[in-house]
Amino acid sequence: MKSLSDNIEDYIKSLLEANSTIKIQRNKLADKFKCVPSQINYVLKTRFSVERGYIIESYRGGNGYIKITKLSLDINQNLINRLYNIIGNYINQKQSFSIIERLFEEDIISFSEKSLLKTMVNRDSIGLSLPARDKVRARLLKNVLETLLREKG
Amino acid sequence: MKSLSDNIEDYIKSLLEANSTIKIQRNKLADKFKCVPSQINYVLKTRFSVERGYIIESYRGGNGYIKITKLSLDINQNLINRLYNIIGNYINQKQSFSIIERLFEEDIISFSEKSLLKTMVNRDSIGLSLPARDKVRARLLKNVLETLLREKG
DNA sequence: TAGATAAAGGTCAGAGTAGGTCAGAAAAGT
DNA sequence: ACTTTTCTGACCTACTCTGACCTTTATCTA
Numbered sequence: 155m156k157s158l159s160d161n162i163e164d165y166i167k168s169l170l171e172a173n174s175t176i177k178i179q180r181n182k183l184a185d186k187f188k189c190v191p192s193q194i195n196y197v198l199k200t201r202f203s204v205e206r207g208y209i210i211e212s213y214r215g216g217n218g219y220i221k222i223t224k225l226s227l228d229i230n231q232n233l234i235n236r237l238y239n240i241i242g243n244y245i246n247q248k249q250s251f252s253i254i255e256r257l258f259e260e261d262i263i264s265f266s267e268k269s270l271l272k273t274m275v276n277r278d279s280i281g282l283s284l285p286a287r288d289k290v291r292a293r294l295l296k297n298v299l300e301t302l303l304r305e306k307g
Numbered sequence: 308m309k310s311l312s313d314n315i316e317d318y319i320k321s322l323l324e325a326n327s328t329i330k331i332q333r334n335k336l337a338d339k340f341k342c343v344p345s346q347i348n349y350v351l352k353t354r355f356s357v358e359r360g361y362i363i364e365s366y367r368g369g370n371g372y373i374k375i376t377k378l379s380l381d382i383n384q385n386l387i388n389r390l391y392n393i394i395g396n397y398i399n400q401k402q403s404f405s406i407i408e409r410l411f412e413e414d415i416i417s418f419s420e421k422s423l424l425k426t427m428v429n430r431d432s433i434g435l436s437l438p439a440r441d442k443v444r445a446r447l448l449k450n451v452l453e454t455l456l457r458e459k460g
Numbered sequence: 461t462a463g464a465t466a467a468a469g470g471t472c473a474g475a476g477t478a479g480g481t482c483a484g485a486a487a488a489g490t
Numbered sequence: 491a492c493t494t495t496t497c498t499g500a501c502c503t504a505c506t507c508t509g510a511c512c513t514t515t516a517t518c519t520a
Contacts, residue, residue, distance in 0.1 A: 157370040159506065180469055190508050195470065200505085215515025218468035266458050267420055270451055274427045279450040280443060290433060290443065297432040301422055310488085312496060333479055343498050348480065353495085368505025371478035 162187055162197045170224050177219045198222070205240060205252035207259070233260055238299045244288040250275045250295055262302060271298060315340055315350045323377045330372045351375070358388070362457045378456055383415050391452045397441040403428045403448055415455060424451060 156164075162183070169176045184191040202208040202222060209223040237253050251272060258268040273279055275295060280287050309317075315336070322329045337344040355361035355375060362376040378384060390406050398406075404425060411421040426432055428447060433440050 155370055157506070160370075181467090191469075192471080192509080193507060196507070212469060213515080214467085214469045214513070216467050216517070218515075220469075263423075264417075264419075266416075267423060269454050269458050270420060270423060273450045273454040274447055276450065279447050281446045282439075282443065286435075290435065293434045294427055294432050297426050297429065298423060301426040305419055305422055310496065334477090344479075345481080345499080346497060349496070365479060366505080367477085367479045367503070369477050369507075371505075373479075 158187060158189060158193065159197050159200065162189075162194065163201045166197070166202070166222065170222065174226060175221065175223045177221050179218070180220055194220070203249075203252055205237070205249055205256060207256050233257075234262070234299050234303050238296060241292050241296055241299075243292055244285060245292040245295060246288055247275065247277050247291070250291055253295065257302070274298075311340060311342060311346065312350050312353065315347065316354045319350070319355070319375065323375065327379070328374065328376045330374050332371070333373055347373075357391070357453050357456065360384075362453065376457060383413065384456055386413060387415065387452050387456050391449060394445050394449050394452075396445055397438060398445040398448060399441055400428065400430050400444070403444055406448065410455070427451075 165183075165187075166176075166178070169178075178194075180191050180194045183194050187193070198210055198220070202210060207225045209225060211221040211223075213219050213221075233256075237256065240249075240253065254263075254268055254271045254275070257263045257271075258265065263271065275291050277287060280290050280294075282290060318336075318340075319329075319331070322331075331347075333344050333347045336347050340346070351363055351373070355363060360378045362378065364374040364376075366372055366374075386409075390409065393406070407416075407421055407424045407428070410416045410424075411418065416424065428444050430440060433443050433447075435443060
């Protein structure tokens with residue numbers, strides 16, 4: 155059974171299949187899914203983040219809207235560099251999962267590579283307590299991106 | 308006389324006969340057997356471990372679930388299991404490289420997966436000093452082997 | 461035209477829902 | 491009696507959803 159958030163996510167993605175940029179109205183969408191408007195913000199925040207390759211812009215006031223753009227980077231090297239720069243000295247599990255998911259969606263890594271990487275940056279695998287864990291994760295992931303640049307760049 | 312745990316075990320196994328992957332809800336199941344939810348975790352831990360050929364994944368929050376996968380053990384999986392058991396609580400870089408190399412030679416992982424894994428268990432990627440580094444590496448690698456069991460099973 | 465009102469969207473705390481962990485009590489073996 | 495296994499409950503963590511309150515922009519009206 156899919157959650158409300160999952161359904162809204164699916165709906166937005168289906169819109170993005172026809173067009174890489176779409177405009178939605180928050181209240182209308184909330185109405186369609188019979189939920190509170192801020193639910194839409196929650197979905198955008200958790201599923202359409204920059205790490206996942208989306209840009210969100212919005213405009214308030216009368217005739218306001220939310221614009222969602224799916225970035226499609228043609229040159230992988232650029233994407234890898236960008237992702238690399240998103241990672242600072244620390245990164246949490248959620249963000250790192252988003253980055254790995256992105257690499258998969260852009261065909262830079264295979265499905266099983268995705269699984270392996272997620273396993274590697276998983277908090278239980280690293281097994282340290284914070285903040286050491288987030289620091290190790292950042293290093294692991296940065297090194298992986300470097301390897302990917304060498305291999306697939 | 309069968310214990311509660313035995314009964315829950317039997318029930319889960321009967322579900323797994325129809326499908327090698329099932330999703331359950333912890334609270335519902337606990338309800339069905341009139342026990343506390345953590346009893347389910349106990350059963351999963353004692354009867355559905357990796358060593359016994361099962362993989363457990365779960366998701367919290369609304370619409371949360373526990374996913375149980377039964378692995379069909381074949382030759383590769385036996386190898387993976389053996390490698391798994393070789394790894395203790397600590398493993399150094401050299402040993403881990405030979406395990407990864409072995410996985411590659413047995414066609415369990417691809418060339419690029421090999422590169423990624425080596426990057427991950429590399430001492431610079433982990434970046435800690437000994438013995439913490441070898442401990443983290445052991446955990447990482449064990450979890451990777453579990454993932455491989457799930458993926459390539 | 462300034463000020464009021466309406467019409468968007470944004471933020472954040474907290475309730476709700478679901479699973480995880482761990483120590484210790486209880487029961488079952490030996 | 492002692493050891494191992496089972497079972498429970500208290501407390502923890504993760505994800506979802508709502509509602510109250512806030513900001514921005516457009517439009518209407520005195």
